[in-house]
Amino acid sequence: MTEHVEAKSATLADELLGVVQAVEGVSAVYPAQPLWQSVAGAAVAAVTGEQLPLINLTEQDGTLAIKARIGVGSPLPAPKVAREAAAAIRRHLGNVPAVVEVLVAKIEA
């Protein structure tokens, strides 16, 4: 991946983070790929102090794969919030081919 593509990907991840955080009922966005599951990521973070993007983006054969891990903290049903988060990501991407994965890791009563 070139620096240009990496920068574009990081920008899109930041944009999507804002999109997901703005969804009603989303109380937190957690690292999609926890650092302790990513040796490379943990090493980079340890050396640079930089955090990996909270929204995970990968691309394969022209299709974007987006993964978000969220906490839900409202009276709204968690399944509905997860669907709305996925829909918000799709609205932001427009016609870009994508597969979206949303994982609810915390539900606050």
Added chain:
Amino acid sequence: MKTPGDALECGHSFAELSAYLDTGEIADPAHLDSCPECQAGLASLRRLSELGNELLTADVAEAGSGGDDWMQTILDNLRLELRPGRSIPLRAEDPQDTLWETEGSVSALIRSVADSFPGTAAGKCRLLGDITEPGAGITVDVEIAVVYGHAMEERAAALRNELAKMLQVQTELDIQAINITVTDVLELPAPAMTPNTEDQP
């Protein structure tokens, strides 16, 4: 105290979380903002601590080291249930989307509802059945400890109703049964005897 199996998936132990509650110190405090398992663990430990205060017994750290059997049992279950566990599928509007809830998030929710009842602490919380299969029948098993003086049958019925409502809203599981078992009745310590000198000659 750090024992085998004490660590959560992120590597932190219950002893570290308990020490954090006591002292506010932990090696990487920023981690707590990004780890739902640690957050759920801290919330459960805070509620346990509140119940411990109600009982005027030893603090959570001491109980965690094996002082009180009932609290030790609860802590043992917490260690297991705070892990993300299985992934529970949710219906998606777009066929290209995959949506999940973690088993740990639902267990923590069940625990928080049970703990919210006065004088009650959740022990084991289990989702029995194939939660990874949409529509599969699921049984919820919850064990609770209740402070002496609370009506157990009423408490169990109220908790069952509350859990049924909450699980219907917050999950898409097909709950067939919710079993509540009171495994411990916790006695408040007797008040200390103080001599009444006024009546003495």
